[in-house]
Amino acid sequence: MAHDQHSSSSKSENEWLDELGFEAFRVMRQNGTERPFSSPLCRTGHQGTFLCKGCGADLFDSSAQFDSGCGWPSFDKEASKGALKEVLDKSHGMVRIEVRCAKCDSHLGHLFPDGPTASGMRYCINGVCLIPQ
Numbered sequence: 001m002a003h004d005q006h007s008s009s010s011k012s013e014n015e016w017l018d019e020l021g022f023e024a025f026r027v028m029r030q031n032g033t034e035r036p037f038s039s040p041l042c043r044t045g046h047q048g049t050f051l052c053k054g055c056g057a058d059l060f061d062s063s064a065q066f067d068s069g070c071g072w073p074s075f076d077k078e079a080s081k082g083a084l085k086e087v088l089d090k091s092h093g094m095v096r097i098e099v100r101c102a103k104c105d106s107h108l109g110h111l112f113p114d115g116p117t118a119s120g121m122r123y124c125i126n127g128v129c130l131i132p133q
């Protein structure tokens, strides 16, 4: 098999587990969900950006964060167009839009069109995927 140096998804599952630790690996590489209200990032107030724990890509700006009360960190837009990838998710008997990091293809959370701000969007993101910077 050809070695692809350009693709971060060529990382083995063991390498991901080493880098991310068990909880982030379970969420980001196995489409898991962290326990609601378990992330310290549910609270707004961080000033700066939120980076992808998988690859360091800039995913969200703190100005986009709002307190949705849903139990997961929530944002109303991505840091820049194309930072995130949207995938149709029909698991668990629901039709939802899954949100992935466009760069490393890690699962982050889901996107719901019921946000309270002007964008109308609510990116419901597992805090364990994010590094506040």
Ligand SMILES: [Zn+2]
Binding pocket: 052, 053, 054, 055, 056, 057, 101, 102, 103, 104, 105, 106
């Ligand atoms: Zn990433």
